[in-house]
Amino acid sequence: MLDMAFDKIKRREKIKMRIRKTISGTSDCPRMSVFRSNKQISVQIIDDVNGVTIASSSSLVKEIADLAKGKTKVEQAELVGNKVAELALSKGINKVVFDRNGYLYHGRVKSLAEAARKGGLNF
Numbered sequence: 001m002l003d004m005a006f007d008k009i010k011r012r013e014k015i016k017m018r019i020r021k022t023i024s025g026t027s028d029c030p031r032m033s034v035f036r037s038n039k040q041i042s043v044q045i046i047d048d049v050n051g052v053t054i055a056s057s058s059s060l061v062k063e064i065a066d067l068a069k070g071k072t073k074v075e076q077a078e079l080v081g082n083k084v085a086e087l088a089l090s091k092g093i094n095k096v097v098f099d100r101n102g103y104l105y106h107g108r109v110k111s112l113a114e115a116a117r118k119g120g121l122n123f
Helices: 002-022 060-066 073-090 109-116
Strands: 031-036 041-047 054-057 098-099
Touching: 031 109, 041 073, 041 109, 054 073, 060 073, 073 109
Parallel strands: 031 098
Antiparallel strands: 031 041, 041 054
16 A cells, blocks of 8 residues: 555656646746645745746635635635635736646646636636
């Protein structure tokens, strides 16, 4: 069982590196990177050229955590997607490159991405 978990982590890292070879964020079109743990989800909008995080949101942020009580993880991801879109638009960013960070585009990652699109981000 331990080997399987290790292989899963290695597999995700390989996929992540394959994605990151082609995706890079600039100040005009930053990278929106998703991180998903077993309980939480977070997203950052990153300018890779200058090495700065422009905006970030997480299911641990107090206002999202209060809204997320009793909701499923997919619904929590949707709240995080809405919030990060709102933050990005307030900073004048409406176009990003989506970095799924080696995760499958399914479930929470998909929910977050679709909510960010509905919130006004283009990718």
